[in-house]
Amino acid sequence: MASIKVHGSPISTATARVLACLYEKDLEYQFVLLDMKNNEHKKEPFLSINPFGQVPGFQDGDLTIFESRAITQYLASAYASKGNQLLSDDPKKAAIISTWIEVEGHHYDPPGVALSYEYLVKPLFGLGETDPAAVAENEAKLGKVLDIYENQLGKSKFLAGDTFSLADLHHIPNVHYLLATPSKKLFESRPRVNAWVAEITARPSWGKVLALRNQKL
Numbered sequence: 001m002a003s004i005k006v007h008g009s010p011i012s013t014a015t016a017r018v019l020a021c022l023y024e025k026d027l028e029y030q031f032v033l034l035d036m037k038n039n040e041h042k043k044e045p046f047l048s049i050n051p052f053g054q055v056p057g058f059q060d061g062d063l064t065i066f067e068s069r070a071i072t073q074y075l076a077s078a079y080a081s082k083g084n085q086l087l088s089d090d091p092k093k094a095a096i097i098s099t100w101i102e103v104e105g106h107h108y109d110p111p112g113v114a115l116s117y118e119y120l121v122k123p124l125f126g127l128g129e130t131d132p133a134a135v136a137e138n139e140a141k142l143g144k145v146l147d148i149y150e151n152q153l154g155k156s157k158f159l160a161g162d163t164f165s166l167a168d169l170h171h172i173p174n175v176h177y178l179l180a181t182p183s184k185k186l187f188e189s190r191p192r193v194n195a196w197v198a199e200i201t202a203r204p205s206w207g208k209v210l211a212l213r214n215q216k217l
């Protein structure tokens, strides 16, 4: 039995981020599906894994952690010799990867999540109409971030160098969801961003996450 356990839902972008990393690292794991519609993530025993009541939760033997980006960084360093390398041993290359990991978390993710909330989460959970003002505000914010990505991708093939890293991987779930919304124009109108999106969403690891999601839904 695999010692790694992921607790969550494959429709959750944060859970999907961890699953994509596990497939990149070619690691066996057990998936513990939480019934989020019935608020299983807000109750024990899940609250003992993540007291904030958000998925994913993660266990590896005696280690229990949460926060998807902390989990991927643990997997990439603890299992450095397995699967694809997603971090670097070189301190300068590692610092560049950390920089773009932070960029994703602090600059890309807030407007990216707000747009997927407006276009996808609201209709799915009956939370009201898409708000055009919120869409316009967050598209403007995301557009400014993607202008910086367009420039960066003129210097290197991926965000943090010429090889795929965690900095790229962290974007995949949200990018995938936004491609199904009118906000996809933000990616498509920037040629280098568009090519990068095509490349990262075509990773076999992401195909496996989508297959799992289809199987669990």
Ligand SMILES: N[C@@H](CCC(=O)N[C@@H](CS)C(=O)NCC(=O)O)C(=O)O
Pocket: 012, 013, 014, 015, 041, 053, 054, 055, 056, 066, 067, 068, 069
């Ligand atoms: N920063 C956290 C975010 C986790 C998060 O927002 N999870 C969402 C699903 S993608 C969730 O559990 N939402 C339900 C809730 O907040 O009650 C991470 O990256 O793990």
